[in-house]
Amino acid sequence: MLEYIQNNIFFSLIIINYIIAIGTAIFIILNNRNPITTVSYILALVVLPFLGLLVYYFFGQEYRKDKxxxxxxxxxxxxxxxxxxxxxxxxxxxxxxENGFLQNKVNVVKLLQNNQKKPLxxxxxxxxxxxxxxxxxxxxxxxxxxxxxxxxxxxxxxxxxxxxxxxxxxxxxxxxxxxxxxxxxxxxxxxxxxxxxxxxxxxxxxxxxxxxxxxxxxxxxxxxxxxxxxxxxxxxxxxxxxxxxxxxxxxxxxxxxxxxxxxxxxxxxxxxxxxxxxxxxxxxxxxxxxxxxxxxxxxxxxxxxxxxAASGPDSDYPHIMEALFTAINGANDYIKITTPYFIPNEQMLTALKTASRRGVDVELLIPKEGDSWAAKYATNSYISGLLESGIKVFHYCKGMVHAKTMIVDGLLTTIGTSNMDYRSFEINFEITALIYNENLSEKMVQIFKEDIEHCDVVELKKWEQRPFIEKVKESFSRLWAPLL
Missing domain, CATH: 3.30.870.10 (Endonuclease Chain A)
Structure with missing residues (x-):
């Protein structure tokens, strides 16, 4: 047996890898995590021998419940x-x-006061x-x-x-x-x-x-x-x-x-x-x-x-994501988002698309060339669906846009450290200020308009004509979106 292993070392290592991978996959499934994340890690374990185990070892374990x-x-x-x-x-x-300056944004305030005991x-x-x-x-x-x-x-x-x-x-x-x-x-x-x-x-x-x-x-x-x-x-x-x-x-x-x-x-x-x-x-x-x-x-x-709002593995809930989600669902007129990385979970993606389809003017400003190859293509994989739902997408061309802001209905502005992605919502420690003021929102809208002057408007018909190899890169990157 030992001689067989020595003569077939690579084959033996592959067998050992998949024995460990199967055990790891069962453990991941039993954790009852987000299905998309679960599938991403299992896919990595299956198609990337050895590397898939390393990816999960370094990046895949959940510690929110460890307190x-x-x-x-x-x-x-x-x-x-x-x-x-x-x-x-x-x-x-x-x-x-609610009948005064908060209007329908009172639900965001209540959410954070109830969940995180952070007052307005x-x-x-x-x-x-x-x-x-x-x-x-x-x-x-x-x-x-x-x-x-x-x-x-x-x-x-x-x-x-x-x-x-x-x-x-x-x-x-x-x-x-x-x-x-x-x-x-x-x-x-x-x-x-x-x-x-x-x-x-x-x-x-x-x-x-x-x-x-x-x-x-x-x-x-x-x-x-x-x-x-x-x-x-x-x-x-x-x-x-x-x-x-x-x-x-x-x-x-x-x-x-x-x-x-x-x-x-x-x-x-x-x-x-x-x-x-x-x-x-x-x-x-x-x-x-x-x-x-x-x-x-x-x-x-x-x-x-x-x-x-602050969130991380030390919090019981993804407070920032929930606050943004609530604000988007409560929007009546417009939503203007600037983010360097747009790799949303299904909740946020659905909230933005349905907001647009019910008549809210949704605009998204992202970098044309970011600082991460994988994040860029993962972000681009969402653009067609956004455009089909009526969301306006702008590619910032002057340089790297790293701002993380959102303006809703000329009343609520968020400025913080959280990107519009899975890592910020679920994994990293983040903090965001939610500012309820019309004058400040007006200033932020003006800044957004000035940034758009340095953008290319992404049009659906032209976007669909991009090279096939680009679409392949996007689809491949999107598979690993929860890991980025």
């Missing part, structure tokens, strides 16, 4: 409970607002920041004003020119006695040990999010912290798509990078703060003493109502 994050230790804190109770709007007040917060100021240039200009000004703490959490934190500038700014504040905490995603970031140690030497606490170190690789490679947030003194917060990397500030030697971030000031920052603390307790294995300095009483800075 590996210490959520309750933050949400059960008396300080957090006090501000949530103070800011939470009861159903009677929400019904009053009144009296905030919101500033839209287009591209990294505007975002970092505002951020560096705000960092100089910090008195108590600066909290930084980023998917991509590179120590290139803009990253080094931020590191130096944080060090200067640490020298002044400001408490600085930094959480960066281990897989996506490119920050050297030299700079990490430099920050630590000045008292900055810095931790990576879920380091990928063997043998724990399988639990950690798939679930990444895709959030990009900053909190300054519990009063000023930043949320959006701009990472800490030079391409986001559009240097001359790199292609154009179109993105959207927002600066928030007011009590809504408390919601962002609580999500930072959730991840901080996990990455640092600490329990920060939650004081009034972290959740200060602040005056009203404006008249804009905002709500924060």
């Amino acid at each position: 590996m994050f210490k959520r309750r230790k933050v949400f059960d804190n008396e300080t957090v409970k006090k501000w949530e109770k103070k800011l939470m709007l009861n159903n009677c007040r929400l019904e009053d607002y 917060v009144l009296g905030n100021d919101v500033e839209i920041l287009i591209n990294g240039e505007k975002k970092f200009e505002a951020l560096f000004k705000d960092l100089k004003t910090a008195k108590h703490h600066i909290h930084v959490e980023y998917y991509m934190f590179n120590d290139d020119k803009i990253g080094t500038k931020l590191i130096n700014a944080l060090i200067e504040k640490a020298k002044e006695g400001v408490k600085v905490r930094v959480n960066y995603d281990y897989v996506a970031s490119g920050i050297s040990n030299k700079n990490i140690n430099k920050m630590k030497s000045f008292g900055i606490e810095i931790f990576p999010f879920m380091p990928v170190w063997f043998p724990n690789l399988t639990r950690k490679l798939n679930y990444r912290n895709h959030r990009k947030i900053v909190v300054i003194d519990g009063v000023i917060g930043y949320v959006g798509g701009v990472n800490i990397s030079d391409e986001y500030v559009n240097p001359c030697d790199k292609g154009y990078w179109r993105d959207t971030h927002c600066r928030l000031k007011g009590n809504i920052v408390k919601s962002i703060q609580s999500h930072f603390l959730l991840n901080w307790n996990f990455v640092s294995q600490q329990e920060i003493e939650i004081t009034d300095h972290l959740f200060p009483d602040v005056e009203s800075f404006g008249d804009i109502p905002v709500q924060i």
Whole structure:
């Protein structure tokens, strides 16, 4: 037997591969996950010997139910409970607002208040920041004003020119006695040990999010912290798509990078703060003493109502996806979406198509040439169906559009880190601001129109005439859409 195996090593390995693959397939089926995801992984196991097992080993395991994050230790804190109770709007007040500024968007508010205990917060100021240039200009000004703490959490934190500038700014504040905490995603970031140690030497606490170190690789490679947030003194917060990397500030030697971030000031920052603390307790294995300095009483800075949605394996439900889904189903006039990756699940795809077919003007702006070959073709595989349902599709040609925004009926605007894809909805840690304000929505509509000036309009008749090989690439990429 041993001699036979030695003489037929490749055939023997194939047999062993499929024995393991069959067991894995049975395990996947018994997990009762999304059928499309289940079929995708089983297909990978069948048609990709060895590689299919690696794909599932690194990317396919589900940890939402593991409760590996210490959520309750933050949400059960008396300080957090006090501000949530103070800011939470009861159903009677929400019904009053339904006839006022909320109109039919009250269902989105109720969803997040009931599921995530995140209140709709009144009296905030919101500033839209287009591209990294505007975002970092505002951020560096705000960092100089910090008195108590600066909290930084980023998917991509590179120590290139803009990253080094931020590191130096944080060090200067640490020298002044400001408490600085930094959480960066281990897989996506490119920050050297030299700079990490430099920050630590000045008292900055810095931790990576879920380091990928063997043998724990399988639990950690798939679930990444895709959030990009900053909190300054519990009063000023930043949320959006701009990472800490030079391409986001559009240097001359790199292609154009179109993105959207927002600066928030007011009590809504408390919601962002609580999500930072959730991840901080996990990455640092600490329990920060939650004081009034972290959740200060602040005056009203404006008249804009905002709500924060966050999701990831630490949440019971895909809150961001559900909020967007509810908003789309409640749309009456128009929906304008900008996203770098459009690989929707069936719920979102059906919601958008039916919205269009019942008379809502649905427009989708996506990059013509993205930064991922597979994601580009997977996205393109949906375009024919969208166009047939009456959805307008625009290909952004000026560069890479990385903004993640949605505008609904001139009232609701979402700006955050979540793409319109399976990975953002189900796997990564994401955060999105939902802003209920007509003036801000009007500004966002104008920005959308300006972006369209740099787009090609995708027309169904012409799109159907694209080369057959392109359609093959799209169909093949779509098979793996849940894995991208």
